[in-house]
Amino acid sequence: MHGSVAHSDRRESAIVTGAAGALGRATALRLGHDGFAVGILDLPGDELSETASQLASAGIAHHVLEVDLRDTDAIAAALRDADEAIGPLAALVNNAAIYPSRAFLDIPIDEYDDVVAVNQRAYFAAAQTAARLMAPHKRGAIVNVGSITWHGGWSNLASYISTKGAAVALTRALSRELGTHGIRVNAVAPGAFPTKAESIQGDQQEYSRFVIEHQALKRRGNPAEFAAVVSFLVGDDSSFVTGQTINIDGGWVME
Numbered sequence: 454m455h456g457s458v459a460h461s462d463r464r465e466s467a468i469v470t471g472a473a474g475a476l477g478r479a480t481a482l483r484l485g486h487d488g489f490a491v492g493i494l495d496l497p498g499d500e501l502s503e504t505a506s507q508l509a510s511a512g513i514a515h516h517v518l519e520v521d522l523r524d525t526d527a528i529a530a531a532l533r534d535a536d537e538a539i540g541p542l543a544a545l546v547n548n549a550a551i552y553p554s555r556a557f558l559d560i561p562i563d564e565y566d567d568v569v570a571v572n573q574r575a576y577f578a579a580a581q582t583a584a585r586l587m588a589p590h591k592r593g594a595i596v597n598v599g600s601i602t603w604h605g606g607w608s609n610l611a612s613y614i615s616t617k618g619a620a621v622a623l624t625r626a627l628s629r630e631l632g633t634h635g636i637r638v639n640a641v642a643p644g645a646f647p648t649k650a651e652s653i654q655g656d657q658q659e660y661s662r663f664v665i666e667h668q669a670l671k672r673r674g675n676p677a678e679f680a681a682v683v684s685f686l687v688g689d690d691s692s693f694v695t696g697q698t699i700n701i702d703g704g705w706v707m708e
């Protein structure tokens with residue numbers, strides 16, 4: 454289902470994938486407050502409806518895109534639909550991901566394929582459609598969401614971490630090619646935010662202690678602090694920044 458609610462006369466739109474999740478929702482709200490009309494893309498369900506209703510309550514123009522990111526034709530159709538419905542696409546945030554946790558020796562290849570389809574192939578496909586829509590306007594910004602796990606490795610997440618490295622590689626490759634079209638491409642690498650993703654970590658309190666021990670800042674991050682960096686990277690304040698990856702991790706990884 455695609456449906457839109459228009460409350461603003463902003464001429465430009467931003468699309469956030471995985472907008473039913475904590476970091477995607479915070480990003481959709483932040484970009485809405487920045488003045489974008491926001492396309493929220495995710496699988497259908499209560500969490501996506503909740504994001505839509507929070508945007509509606511805030512008076513933010515938005516468009517709901519119920520899409521399975523494993524379907525690349527559906528991605529292209531949804532982005533074009535949003536571009537027509539709520540304004541020319543000026544920003545894409547490739548944020549959706551899946552993160553099955555399993556020992557490398559036990560990962561079935563079908564599971565690996567699924568992770569690649571959502572976390573890597575869909576990022577490529579969405580960026581391609583977005584860039585095709587942005588190029589005629591000579592303007593646009595794409596942000597790919599990686600993860601600090603890519604820097605140092607992590608057990609039981611080999612498929613996921615491979616795709617998060619790919620997000621950084623894609624960012625660098627596209628920034629070179631799309632710069633000539635006035636399109637900037639950057640990445641963010643979150644550390645450990647206390648979201649649903651942490652359910653794979655077992656004892657939550659122990660994990661929280663582990664996180665804080667490794668961070669320079671001795672507190673947990675808030676999804677709004679993730680969204681603020683994405684806002685910077687899609688906004689004009691970062692107009693001379695492209696091809697970069699910013700770690701948003703309270704000072705865990707420093708490279």
Ligand SMILES: NC(=O)c1ccc[n+]([C@@H]2O[C@H](COP(=O)([O-])OP(=O)(O)OC[C@H]3O[C@@H](n4cnc5c(N)ncnc54)[C@H](O)[C@@H]3O)[C@@H](O)[C@H]2O)c1
Pocket residue numbers: 470471472473474475476477494495496500520521522523547548549550551571598599600601642643644645646647648649650651
């Ligand atoms: N939370 C963290 O601490 C953390 C750390 C490092 C990286 N990240 C990255 O941040 C991003 C957001 O993470 P989050 O914590 O909000 O996770 P989340 O699981 O809450 O959100 C991910 C969203 O992606 C959606 N999604 C999954 N498969 C899909 C599909 N086939 N089609 C459409 N949508 C699909 C899910 O429905 C979900 O809403 C991810 O890229 C994740 O890898 C998060």
